[in-house]
Amino acid sequence: MALKVQRYFLPESFQNYNHLVWSAEHKTAAVIDPFDWAAAEHEAQQLGVHLQEIWLTHGHGDHIRGVPANFSGRIIGHVDLASQLNITQPVDQATSFEFAGERIEVLLTPGHIPDHICFFLPNVPALIAGDTLFNAGVGNTRSGDTPTLYRSIQRLKKLPAETQVYNGHDYFLTNLKFTESVVGSTEITRHWISQCEKATPDTRPITTIGDELQYNLFLNTEREEIIKSLDKQGFKTDSSESTFAALRNLRDQW
Numbered sequence: 001m002a003l004k005v006q007r008y009f010l011p012e013s014f015q016n017y018n019h020l021v022w023s024a025e026h027k028t029a030a031v032i033d034p035f036d037w038a039a040a041e042h043e044a045q046q047l048g049v050h051l052q053e054i055w056l057t058h059g060h061g062d063h064i065r066g067v068p069a070n071f072s073g074r075i076i077g078h079v080d081l082a083s084q085l086n087i088t089q090p091v092d093q094a095t096s097f098e099f100a101g102e103r104i105e106v107l108l109t110p111g112h113i114p115d116h117i118c119f120f121l122p123n124v125p126a127l128i129a130g131d132t133l134f135n136a137g138v139g140n141t142r143s144g145d146t147p148t149l150y151r152s153i154q155r156l157k158k159l160p161a162e163t164q165v166y167n168g169h170d171y172f173l174t175n176l177k178f179t180e181s182v183v184g185s186t187e188i189t190r191h192w193i194s195q196c197e198k199a200t201p202d203t204r205p206i207t208t209i210g211d212e213l214q215y216n217l218f219l220n221t222e223r224e225e226i227i228k229s230l231d232k233q234g235f236k237t238d239s240s241e242s243t244f245a246a247l248r249n250l251r252d253q254w
């Protein structure tokens with residue numbers, strides 16, 4: 001039986017989402033980027049599974065603050081986090097590991113921050129994207145750099161279209177409004193805005209790579225209407241990469 005992903009929202013946070021990857025059959029779960037350990041344990045308890053592993057997408061404080069100092073299970077994270085956390089399985093290259101009898105792929109996805117990795121669950125399929133690919137957006141590059149994020153995003157774009165995208169923050173509605181500020185209101189932005197407005201952070205739609213390819217500006221840096229809008233605002237758009245940088249820049253100021 002395939003692994004499942006349980007998303008939950010942390011109300012007292014920076015709009016953080018946390019996730020459990022869990023197996024009913026093996027009665028085990030891994031939490032990704034725990035903001036609050038008690039909340040993670042509560043979710044695991046609700047599902048009737050044991051919280052046995054921690055997987056970290058990156059080292060920003062809001063993604064590691066719930067890691068218990070005395071945790072005895074496996075902790076998977078980028079090798080650069082090993083100086084501050086007890087990473088039992090440090091990662092410094094694309095690799096894979098086994099969890100509850102299934103293979104999980106680790107993708108190196110720097111750009112938001114150099115130590116960023118994503119977890120891909122091929123059998124679901126699902127991507128635990130951390131702060132790299134958001135719904136209708138991408139992560140900021142204040143502690144990383146935009147050309148590197150561009151390259152990471154090009155790789156994530158190529159995952160199977162049906163891959164569910166799980167990311168670290170509830171920014172969907174804000175990002176859709178940013179999208180409309182660039183390309184105007186369209187049938188597709190109106191559809192997703194209405195879906196988001198009907199929902200709470202806990203019930204916000206879970207999208208796929210195929211969905212994101214339709215409306216996420218950062219995945220569509222060759223599209224004429226985006227380039228035109230950026231040109232008008234005086235941005236450099238002579239390549240897909242510079243269009244991406246212009247969008248990131250505009251989003252930072254928005």
Ligand SMILES: [Zn+2]
Pocket residue numbers: 058060063112131
């Ligand atoms: Zn971050």
